[in-house]
Amino acid sequence: MTNRRIESTISYVERMLESTDYRSIVSLEDNWRFHAGDAPGAQAAGYDDSAWRIVQLPHDDSAESNFDAAYPANGYVRSGVLWYRLPFASPGQHAGGKRYLMFDGAAMNAEVWVNGHCLGTHPYAFTPFWHDLTPYLRPAGEENILAVKLDASLQPFGRSYLGNGLFRRVQLIVTAPLHIDVWGVVARTESVDSGASISVATNISVGRYPETKWNAFVWQGNGMKDNNEISKNCRLRTTILDPEGREVAAAEAETIVPQFGKHRFEQRLRVVEPDLWNPDQPNLYRVHSVLFVEDEPADDVLTPLGIRTLSFSADGFELNGIETKIKGVCLHQDAAIFGGAVQTRTWATRLSMLKEAGCNAVRTSHHPFPAEFYHACDFLGMMVMDEAFDEWRLGWDRGYSDSPYGKNTYGYSLYFDQWYETDLRAMIRRDRNHPSVIMWSVGNEIPDLYFDEGIPLLRRMVEICKEEDDTRPVTVCAEGNHLLNLREGIMDLVDVPGYNYVASREGEAYYERLHAERPDLALIGSETEFEPEHWKRIMQHRYVIGQFLWVGIDYLGEGADVLGEDSALGNTFDISALAGGRRGWAFGLIDSVGTTRGEYHYRRSIWSDEPFVRLAVKQPVPASGEALAYMNAQLHWNWNEGERKTVYVFTNCVEAELFLNGRSLGVLAKDTEGYRAIELDVDYVPGTLVAVGLSDGRRVCEDQLVTAGDAVRLELSCDAERLTADGSDFAELRILVVDKDGYLVPDAAHSISVSVQGSGRLLGVYSADATSSESYRSENCRAYRGIAAAVVRAGRDSGAIVIEASAPGLAAASWTLPCVKPG
Incomplete structure (x- = not known):
C-alpha cells in the first residue's frame, strides 16, 4: 500500500461521482446547520437556526458522542432525533430543467423539506433516494432552505452500530429539461469473443419543455386553444474510454421526444482486444453518454465499465473463464472515529490492506455501502457481494412487523412491507454498473427462511433482482446456528445458496450434505469462522466457491469477551461505563487503528502468492475460541525468561528456517495439505527471533521479532x-x-x-x-x-x-x- 495508490483511488472516485461536462453535480458538504434533539417547526424556511452548530458532511453524530451504557444497541453511543438545515442558492444552469436532490443514505427515518414543502420520507438508512426539487425552488440566484429531520431515537433498531446522521454524500444535480434519467445508463458485457461486445441501454425523459403551453381547463384563459405540441430531436452519443481516457468505441442514435415523453436507447459497441477486469488487474473503462438536443450538448453521464464475464456452477466460479476461489471477508460500514461517515481515503486504505493479505472479495454486511466504496473496489480490484437487508418481517421467535417485532424491536421489519421493493431496486440500480459487484444478497440470517411465509418473499425478491439485473446471481445467507431446519426447497430459489457458520450445523462434513441436495449449484460460505479446516474443504471441492470470514476489520457494537480477556485488562482499562464490557467486536483481521493481527498474516500465507513469512507467538485460548488461535497470536518477543513458547510461522514458502540470536533452530516444512501454520516450541530468551522463507533452498523472504526495551x-x-x-x-x-x-x-x-x-x-x-x-x-x-x-x-x-x-x-x-x- 502506498500513499500514491490511495491518492489515485481518491482521484478516480471523485471523477466518477462528480465529473461531467454538461450536467451539474455539486456535493452539498459545507455550511450545514445542525441540532441534536427535536426542534419543532424547523422545517419552515423562516425558522431561526442561528444558534445551531455548523457541520460538514458526511456527518455521524453518534461518532462524536461519549460511550454510554444507556445505548447498548448502537455501540454504546447516543442516537436520537437530529435536524440539519442548509441555505443554498437556486442554480442558474439549464433554465427550465430539472433539479434533483440525491441522498446516498441518511440514518434514519429521514424527512426532507425545501422552503417548507415536504418532499417525502425514507426510513432505511442505507439505500440511496432522491427528490425532485424543481417545483419548489425560488428563482435563480435566490436562497432556498433545505431541512432534514432524522429519527433514530427508538432502540434497538439494529444488532450493531448503525450510526445517526447525514453520514453519506448529498448532491444537487441540475439537468436540462430533456435529460438522462437518474441511474438511467446500464452497460453490460455481452461477450468477450473476438473483442468485447458491450450493450448500453440509456433512458431519457422530459417533463415539459420551457416553451410548452398546456392548459386542459376550459375556464382558464383560452383553454385548449392556446396549447402547443412540442417535440425535439435528440441524439445520444455513447463512447467507451480506456483507462488513459482514449476513445476505443463509439455509437450514435437519434429519436424525437415529445413533451412529457420518454425513450430508451439500445446500443451495441465493440472494444477490440479489451483489457479485462479482475482483482489482480482491475482494468477500468468508462462509458461517457452525451445527449444532444437540437444538435446542442445538453446532458452527460459517466458510467464505470469493467469488461469481464462471470459464471457460477457446481464446477466452480469462473471470472473471465478462469476458476477463481473467493477469498473474502465480511465488513461493517463503520470506521472507528468516523462512525458511519466513512470517506474514500479510509476505504482505500482498508481495502488496500485487505488486498495485501490476498483477500479478493468483501461482503457488505448487512446493507448497501456508500457509493464511494464500490468505485474504490472497482479501482483497487476487490469483488463484492452486495447485501440488502439484515431482516425481513419475522423475528427469531416468529414475531411479525405489526405484532410485535422482527429481529430488532424497532428495526427494518416495521417498514419492510412498504419499502423492501423500493430499497432493493435502489441498491441494484445504483450498483449494477460496477464490475466489482459479482452477486446480490437479499438477506442475512433471515428468520423468515424457516417458515412458509419466507418462500413467496424470497421468490419475489429474486424476481426483482432479475428484473433489474440478470447478469449476476442472487444469494441469501442462511443462519447456521439455528435449531430449526430451513423451509424445504427455499434455498432452491436462489442461484448460489449462502450458508453462515455451516460447520455449526453440519460439523466436519461441512458442505457435503448440502451439495448432495443441490448438486447443480455453486455454494458459498457466506459467513465463516477462521478454522483452517474450512479453507481446506473449500479447496477440495469445486462446488464451494469460497468464503467470507467474520470479520475483516473491527467494528462497533456486538461487543463480546470471546477469549475471556477483560478481567486481565481491567486493572489498566476503565470498562465500568460499558454494561457488556466491550464497545465493539474486536476479532477482525485488522483492528480499528489499522494494526494487523496474527490471523491476517495466516490468511496472507494461504491466500497470497508473493513469497511471505511472518512470526507470531501462540497464546492460550478457551476451547470455544479455538478458531481464534491465530487471531490471538501476539506479534512480539517480550516474554518471561525461561518460559516455553509456541512460535507460529505463517508462510507460503515450502520451508522456513528459524534463528534465535543467530543460532539455527532448524529448517521446518510447511503443512501444505492441512493449511496450518508451522509450529515450534522455543525456550524464550530475549533477543532476536528470525524466520527465513525458503524456495528451493534459496532465501526469498524474512521476518523478525526483536525484544523491546523500556519505553523511551x-x-x-x-x-x-x-x-x-x-x-x-x-x-x-x-x-x-x-x-x-x-x-x-x-x-x-x-x-x-x-x-x-x-x-x-x-x-x-x-x-x-x-x-x-x-x-x-x-x-x-x-x-x-x-x-x-x-x-x-x-x-x-x-x-x-x-x-x-x-x-x-x-x-x-x-x-x-x-x-x-x-x-
Whole structure:
C-alpha cells in the first residue's frame, strides 16, 4: 500500500461521482446547520437556526458522542432525533430543467423539506433516494432552505452500530429539461469473443419543455386553444474510454421526444482486444453518454465499465473463464472515529490492506455501502457481494412487523412491507454498473427462511433482482446456528445458496450434505469462522466457491469477551461505563487503528502468492475460541525468561528456517495439505527471533521479532503526504510507543495527548481497545498495546499543519503536513 495508490483511488472516485461536462453535480458538504434533539417547526424556511452548530458532511453524530451504557444497541453511543438545515442558492444552469436532490443514505427515518414543502420520507438508512426539487425552488440566484429531520431515537433498531446522521454524500444535480434519467445508463458485457461486445441501454425523459403551453381547463384563459405540441430531436452519443481516457468505441442514435415523453436507447459497441477486469488487474473503462438536443450538448453521464464475464456452477466460479476461489471477508460500514461517515481515503486504505493479505472479495454486511466504496473496489480490484437487508418481517421467535417485532424491536421489519421493493431496486440500480459487484444478497440470517411465509418473499425478491439485473446471481445467507431446519426447497430459489457458520450445523462434513441436495449449484460460505479446516474443504471441492470470514476489520457494537480477556485488562482499562464490557467486536483481521493481527498474516500465507513469512507467538485460548488461535497470536518477543513458547510461522514458502540470536533452530516444512501454520516450541530468551522463507533452498523472504526495551519515546507516521485546504480532507496518523532503538513496546499503555497547530484541526485521538470508554473525539487516550491513532482535518487556508504527540515520561514526536489549496 502506498500513499500514491490511495491518492489515485481518491482521484478516480471523485471523477466518477462528480465529473461531467454538461450536467451539474455539486456535493452539498459545507455550511450545514445542525441540532441534536427535536426542534419543532424547523422545517419552515423562516425558522431561526442561528444558534445551531455548523457541520460538514458526511456527518455521524453518534461518532462524536461519549460511550454510554444507556445505548447498548448502537455501540454504546447516543442516537436520537437530529435536524440539519442548509441555505443554498437556486442554480442558474439549464433554465427550465430539472433539479434533483440525491441522498446516498441518511440514518434514519429521514424527512426532507425545501422552503417548507415536504418532499417525502425514507426510513432505511442505507439505500440511496432522491427528490425532485424543481417545483419548489425560488428563482435563480435566490436562497432556498433545505431541512432534514432524522429519527433514530427508538432502540434497538439494529444488532450493531448503525450510526445517526447525514453520514453519506448529498448532491444537487441540475439537468436540462430533456435529460438522462437518474441511474438511467446500464452497460453490460455481452461477450468477450473476438473483442468485447458491450450493450448500453440509456433512458431519457422530459417533463415539459420551457416553451410548452398546456392548459386542459376550459375556464382558464383560452383553454385548449392556446396549447402547443412540442417535440425535439435528440441524439445520444455513447463512447467507451480506456483507462488513459482514449476513445476505443463509439455509437450514435437519434429519436424525437415529445413533451412529457420518454425513450430508451439500445446500443451495441465493440472494444477490440479489451483489457479485462479482475482483482489482480482491475482494468477500468468508462462509458461517457452525451445527449444532444437540437444538435446542442445538453446532458452527460459517466458510467464505470469493467469488461469481464462471470459464471457460477457446481464446477466452480469462473471470472473471465478462469476458476477463481473467493477469498473474502465480511465488513461493517463503520470506521472507528468516523462512525458511519466513512470517506474514500479510509476505504482505500482498508481495502488496500485487505488486498495485501490476498483477500479478493468483501461482503457488505448487512446493507448497501456508500457509493464511494464500490468505485474504490472497482479501482483497487476487490469483488463484492452486495447485501440488502439484515431482516425481513419475522423475528427469531416468529414475531411479525405489526405484532410485535422482527429481529430488532424497532428495526427494518416495521417498514419492510412498504419499502423492501423500493430499497432493493435502489441498491441494484445504483450498483449494477460496477464490475466489482459479482452477486446480490437479499438477506442475512433471515428468520423468515424457516417458515412458509419466507418462500413467496424470497421468490419475489429474486424476481426483482432479475428484473433489474440478470447478469449476476442472487444469494441469501442462511443462519447456521439455528435449531430449526430451513423451509424445504427455499434455498432452491436462489442461484448460489449462502450458508453462515455451516460447520455449526453440519460439523466436519461441512458442505457435503448440502451439495448432495443441490448438486447443480455453486455454494458459498457466506459467513465463516477462521478454522483452517474450512479453507481446506473449500479447496477440495469445486462446488464451494469460497468464503467470507467474520470479520475483516473491527467494528462497533456486538461487543463480546470471546477469549475471556477483560478481567486481565481491567486493572489498566476503565470498562465500568460499558454494561457488556466491550464497545465493539474486536476479532477482525485488522483492528480499528489499522494494526494487523496474527490471523491476517495466516490468511496472507494461504491466500497470497508473493513469497511471505511472518512470526507470531501462540497464546492460550478457551476451547470455544479455538478458531481464534491465530487471531490471538501476539506479534512480539517480550516474554518471561525461561518460559516455553509456541512460535507460529505463517508462510507460503515450502520451508522456513528459524534463528534465535543467530543460532539455527532448524529448517521446518510447511503443512501444505492441512493449511496450518508451522509450529515450534522455543525456550524464550530475549533477543532476536528470525524466520527465513525458503524456495528451493534459496532465501526469498524474512521476518523478525526483536525484544523491546523500556519505553523511551513516541513515533509518528502519516497516511498522507499533503492535505487539500478544502475543510474536509483529512489524514490518519499512527502513534507508537517505542524503545531507544525504535522497536514497539507491546505492553505500553501511556496516556497520549495530541495537539495541532496551523492550517488544520484535531478530530480526535483513539486506540483499538474495545474495553475503553474514552471518546473517539478526545484530545488524548491511553495507548493499547503500544499503539494509538489520531485524525487531523484540513482547514481552508494553505500552510503547514504541525502535529505533536506527547506522553508523560516519553520524548514527544512531531509531524508537519503541508496543506495546499485545491487545484
